[in-house]
Amino acid sequence: MCAKADQHCHKREEHPEVFTIEVNGKNIVAHAGQTIAEAMLANGLKVFRRTRNGSPRGPYCGMGICYECRMIVNGIPNVRTCMTPATPGCKVLTQDESLMRVE
Numbered sequence: 616m617c618a619k620a621d622q623h624c625h626k627r628e629e630h631p632e633v634f635t636i637e638v639n640g641k642n643i644v645a646h647a648g649q650t651i652a653e654a655m656l657a658n659g660l661k662v663f664r665r666t667r668n669g670s671p672r673g674p675y676c677g678m679g680i681c682y683e684c685r686m687i688v689n690g691i692p693n694v695r696t697c698m699t700p701a702t703p704g705c706k707v708l709t710q711d712e713s714l715m716r717v718e
């Protein structure tokens with residue numbers, strides 16, 4: 616992952632400063648160096664997941680401890696979006712705990 620293009624590689628042309636990510640089917644603007652959670656909050660999106668009884672939840676700690684910001688990112692559930700850099704074209708879905716099965 617190259618969230619901080621200047622520090623991780625020198626291919627700046629592959630890491631635009633402003634790009635879009637897809638959240639629940641809608642494109643939102645993200646900036647290089649932002650996490651997915653930062654980009655969502657900057658775009659006014661506050662519901663990151665829903666509990667089993669449907670209650671909306673969003674980021675609480677912002678540092679990877681509480682797991683309240685977990686979402687489905689590129690098909691992978693339970694991704695802590697406050698710890699995950701936004702990358703061009705990534706696809707993010709609200710995680711609905713009522714639809715997830717525990718076996």
Ligand code: FES
Nearest residue numbers: 677679681682697
């Ligand atoms: S906001 Fe607490 S883990 Fe992401």
